[in-house]
Amino acid sequence: MEVEVTHPFHPWKGRRLVLATRKQNWGEDRVMFFDAHGQLRSLPAAWTDVDPPDARTDAAAGRSFFRADDLSTLVALVGEIKSRHHSRRKRVK
Structure with missing residues (x-):
């Protein structure tokens, strides 16, 4: 599944990411994905279109x-x- 970064001020706005997993991390709902270097990264789920x-x-x-x-x-x-x-x-x- 792919998600798009939708946060208006994020430098990756509009970039599509392949979702690796989604979980609570640092007290918030986060989406996890691998960057171009294979490193696991995360963003707040609210900054993406993962939810309706x-x-x-x-x-x-x-x-x-x-x-x-x-x-x-x-x-x-x-x-x-x-x-x-x-x-x-x-x-x-």
Whole structure:
């Protein structure tokens, strides 16, 4: 099975890769493939067309560079960082 790199800012955008396997790695869903030198490499599955198109992404028709799920994850991460920073400031005072 081949997958295409679809991430708009990836230098391999449009390149087709032969899928070796797909698994959870580094806490995310990744596709694994062999590069031109035979080395096993990986990309986040969301950066490829391995899954059917996301309805929201299709509806955006190129007008949005972010998916709602990714923005939600970012909001949670920023909240966690703020919470840690706030906790450290309390201990310093």
